[in-house]
Amino acid sequence: YSFVPFSPVAMLDPTILTLGGIVLxxxxxxxxxxxxxxxxxxxxxxxxxxxxxxxxxxxxxxYFFATFMF
Structure with a gap:
């Protein structure tokens, strides 16, 4: 059991994906x-x-760390 829930799905934020897509x-x-x-x-x-x-x-x-709830 983890006290800090972390899911890799949290990195699939639409804003980050859009910025990455534009740069790519x-x-x-x-x-x-x-x-x-x-x-x-x-x-x-x-x-x-x-x-x-x-x-x-x-x-x-x-942005990721500002909106990510620890």
């Missing part, structure tokens, strides 16, 4: 553009993603 979609688009040879646009995506990925990760982590 942008990464897939970046790889497709790289395969097509549009390197200038890929460089722009890389500059934006270098900022968005950490902000999204820490924001989702903060």
């Amino acid at each position: 979609g942008i990464a897939i688009i970046e790889r497709i553009l790289e395969r097509w040879g549009v390197i200038d646009l890929v460089d722009q995506f890389e500059k934006v993603m270098r900022f968005i990925l950490p902000v999204t990760f820490y924001g989702a982590l903060f």
Whole structure:
């Protein structure tokens, strides 16, 4: 018996899944553009993603712990 109930289903929060899906979609688009040879646009995506990925990760982590009931 655990005094701190924890379920892995709690990580299936729609907000976190949406943010993860958006970031994953942008990464897939970046790889497709790289395969097509549009390197200038890929460089722009890389500059934006270098900022968005950490902000999204820490924001989702903060949101998860702020809404998770211990």
